Amino acid sequence: DAGVTQSPTHLIKTRGQQVTLRCSPKSGHDTVSWYQQALGQGPQFIFQYYEEEERQRGNFPDRFSGHQFPNYSSELNVNALLLGDSALYLCASSPGTMNQPQHFGDGTRLSIL
Amino acid sequence: SQQGEEDPQALSIQEGENATMNCSYKTSINNLQWYRQNSGRGLVHLILIRSNEREKHSGRLRVTLDTSKKSSSLLITASRAADTASYFCGTIASGSARQLTFGSGTQLTVLP
Numbered sequence: 001d002a003g004v005t006q007s008p009t010h011l012i013k014t015r016g017q018q019v020t021l022r023c024s025p026k027s028g029h030d031t032v033s034w035y036q037q038a039l040g041q042g043p044q045f046i047f048q049y050y051e052e053e054e055r056q057r058g059n060f061p062d063r064f065s066g067h068q069f070p071n072y073s074s075e076l077n078v079n080a081l082l083l084g085d086s087a088l089y090l091c092a093s094s095p096g097t098m099n100q101p102q103h104f105g106d107g108t109r110l111s112i113l
Numbered sequence: 114s115q116q117g118e119e120d121p122q123a124l125s126i127q128e129g130e131n132a133t134m135n136c137s138y139k140t141s142i143n144n145l146q147w148y149r150q151n152s153g154r155g156l157v158h159l160i161l162i163r164s165n166e167r168e169k170h171s172g173r174l175r176v177t178l179d180t181s182k183k184s185s186s187l188l189i190t191a192s193r194a195a196d197t198a199s200y201f202c203g204t205i206a207s208g209s210a211r212q213l214t215f216g217s218g219t220q221l222t223v224l225p
Contacts, residue, residue: 004155031211042201042215043156056212090155094211099144099163102213104155 002027004105006091012111013081021076021108025093031055032074033102034066035090043090049074050096078110086112118216119202125222132189134219136202137182143205145178146213147187150199159187159200164207192223 005024013019025032031050035043045058049068068074072093078085088109092102120135136145144163148156160176162169162185169176175188189196199220203213 033211033213035213040217042217043203043213045212045214048212056209058212092156092213098211099161101146101158101161102211103158104148106153106155109153 004091004093004103006089006105006108008108009106010109010111012113014113015081015083017081018077018079019081019110021078021089021091021110023074023076023091023093023105025072025074025091026103028095029093029103030072030096031094032068032072033092033094034074034076035092036060037088037090037107039087046076081112083112086110119200119219121219122217123220123222125224126192127224128192128194130192132192132196132221132223134187134200134221136185136187136216138185138202138204138214139183140204141207142180143207143209145176145185146203146205147174147176147185148201148203148215150201150218152198156201189221192221194223194225197221197223 007022033048034046037043046060047057048055052068063079065077088107090107092104094102146161147159150156162178173190178185199218201215201218203215
């Protein structure tokens with residue numbers, strides 16, 4: 001049973017470019033959350049998708065957008081990249097019931113030059 | 114903004130010793146979860162404790178929760194070198210749709 005998979009594992013972009021990161025949730029999970037983790041910090045919540053809609057959003061600008069597909073996989077898009085967007089981007093999935101842990105992928109390391 | 118804050122920021126112990134990490138948070142919660150992160154990897158779930166629970170055990174791990182003090186602790190007994198990692202507490206606030214809010218973590222180093 002595959003866990004959460006993310007692609008690509010590493011990515012290098014320049015300022016002003018756009019990027020798309022992808023996530024396949026653990027089998028049986030219908031909820032996908034995205035987090036940004038700067039070096040030496042804890043993960044910061046970006047947004048959460050459920051039933052193909054953004055259900056909750058953290059304190060991130062509109063440059064960060066996402067999508068969830070009918071098979072529950074998800075994409076994170078970031079436009080007009082800034083140097084400060086350099087971070088590890090983590091995807092986590094969870095089942096529809098409350099009080100269940102989130103399962104994380106190994107992330108995409110995004111570097112902005 | 115960060116809901117939880119772990120203490121200490123860094124902890125170094127010898128193999129076989131116990132390690133205790135603390136977490137404080139600010140708002141009412143549905144549950145609190147502890148995760149481990151090895152360098153360059155994703156977070157691995159350790160224990161989830163609900164707001165109406167006071168203590169949970171899993172193998173060498175023991176978690177306590179004091180909602181009156183808005184704090185939790187993670188105890189790792191008989192530590193091993195493989196326990197070296199960063200440990201994070203994440204909270205699900207009451208009324209939240211499962212948004213996890215993390216602190217900055219505790220970096221645990223277990224020396225062989």
